[in-house]
Amino acid sequence: MAKQIVKRDGCSVLFDSSKILNAIAKANKAVGEEEITATGLLFVTEEVCRLLEARSLSNVEEIQDVVEEVLIRFGFSKTAKAYILYRAEHTKIRDAETYLMDIYKKLTWAPAKEEDIKRENANIDGDTAMGTMLRYGSEGSKFFIDNYVLPKDAAAGHANGDIHIHDKDFYMLTETCCQIDLIRLFKKGFSTGHGYLREPNSIESYAALACIALQANQNEMHGGQSIPNFDFAMAQGVNKTFRKEYVAAFACFLEVKNELDAAEAVARTEVLLQGLPYQPTLGNGEAFGQALLACHGETMRPLLAKTHLHATQKAIQATRRRTYQAMEAFIHNLNTMNSRAGAQVPFSSVNYGTDVSAEGRMVVENLLLATKAGLGNGETSIFPVQIFKVKAGVSFNPEDPNYDLFRLAMETSARRLFPNFSFLDAPFNAQYYREGDYNSEVAYMGCRTRVIGNVYDTERQVTCGRGNLSFTTVNLPRLGLEAKGNTAAFFTLLDERIDLVFRQLLHRFKVQGSKKVYNYPFLMGQGIWLDSEHLKWEDSIEEVLKHGTLTIGFIGLAEALYALLGKHHGQCEQAQALGLQIVQHLRRRADEKARETGLNFSLIATPAEGLSGRFVALDKQRYGTLEGITDKDYYTNSFHVPVSFSIAAFRKIQLEAPYHALTNAGHISYVELDGDASKNLEAFETIVRFMHAQGVGYGSINHPLDRDPVCGYIGVIDDCCPRCGRKEGEGVSEEALLQLKKQYHDVPM
């Protein structure tokens, strides 16, 4: 008998004759007459197995053919008929081509503004050729996954809206995201396909290769890509740039001062700078100057002192200018290269703020300045998502070395919405922190994903080279509705859903683990993922994937509480207590599953985008429009207090902070500020400091950020542009614009 059978999705599983027996028993039961005895069932099954072996068959469809044949031969014609019907029913589902073709028609002929299905992801332009091609692929893949791949209970749970399997179209393909350590990647140089990129040697190349790395990895994963240590990584580029600028300026000074020709000056510089204990750097000007003088005789010293001073000043100026341009180019590239499957820019994030070296600080200062200045016409850049790491002793307090950068970060965020702020002092983040080791600093993905704890390898609770494998979300409001106000019933139902999600996550993990290094030539082939550098081209990636996280998420805590108690957690203490109890329960279950499996099961406050409307639409169909639950077009994000609820910023932070500690796979809290935040920096800082004090892990402040593309005004625009006076869609006279151009540098003409 064949030891393995091949399923429809191409996977092989161990042959199990009891499955055949059960299927026959089920069909027989459905008939209600023509009862086959237990011995009879065994007999039929044995005959099926014998035939399979005799004909050496191993395919699911072939096995089903043989079952039909044997049932008929043994005279169980009614059971055979039930079995055939059961098969046909499933085939029919699989063959529901019309369903898929209807979707394709919409994608092809309807403009994105009319069809929600073309706006599932706000950063993809669904009207372009590649945007549409991407959607064809995605919808076709979902159809395939639903009908041929997913376990029946998971497929049903997803279809009816009990759970949501995120990025289901990528189910058979890849993982969510990765935190890329550029320092490791650049060290030996790398390849993204054709040709080889040597280790970069200037800040411009560092920034350009950072974009290439983000982009290359993006095309091998379905989620975002992040650089967790941007300042530390780019600092090395600044360092190299400074050294070259210093040597060049040194030679230049000698050339003029001593009337040498250029080549002579270079040769002389080389000799003079030889044999010193260390290299000139941005931060060691004085010490290097002294070492230089100490190395040479009395007569040389006056000239050397002057040359050193000149070289240092020039090199600082040039390095600063070049760093700014490199950061500007970095941002421009990440907003303009539509290299994510050809239809959108890569989803990129950069974390920074803790490198206190002169080089790292120069990187962050210039990245922030370039962000504040905006893109070519002053537009706000939307990528990369920027995350400033707030840490007492490093960047948080006025006496800290990077406090000035924290201030600049807030100034920039008040103008441009980025950076967001991550809080390394929150106890659940602080427990991993080791001073001077960026790999121990928690980083966040733009969407909020957090990966640091590691039950698979407790020695490697680190940031770099890891990410989320997949996540699936539970529809909490539906549980609230099904429980009909009974809290105990709610938890029973919640446990059932959690079990289903865990089964499904493990099923997906098995699919992911069946892939080989050659399926991910960059992510695994270039050793970006933790431990993948030890693998060979044909090796399975299952073992190294265990560093990643398998995550359960939730949406609509507020609506679930409303269904149970008639109030949400913004409205009453009791609801807040129950809300915490629910999320604690989810976390406890994830922790237990992690211990049981040795895999990183974890809990996320889901960043729902497409999902925000899907669950509520399904629940509205099922339960009608219910006040406070299904009466909106969306469910409230994760544990958030509903966006339409009036509440003070500080109260909102206080209520949401405890959920950050529970959601170890990611979280974010927002505060909505009124008016022009850049004119109210004190309020901005007070809020960020309050987040820090309350134990928020990751937060940001939203404020209206509008822009008139005609006159370039940036700020709050209600009906009418405060600068040029036009209303939405109106024209403005060229003459008036020319006048404005004289007043404002950012009028785009």
Next chain:
Amino acid sequence: MLLDTQCTDKKVATEVKMVGAGQGFERTRRITGYLVGTLERFNNAKRAEERERVKHGAA
């Protein structure tokens, strides 16, 4: 034909030249953690959510 074109050109030259007609305002908003440069690409649910957001007093 030629006369017609010349005529039209002259007419435009004497009129006030307007720019930007038909162009909307750009409204950058944050959803899920990412920024989006225009509300037009938001799906219906996220549009509704953005519309209903209320400000939080910082006092």
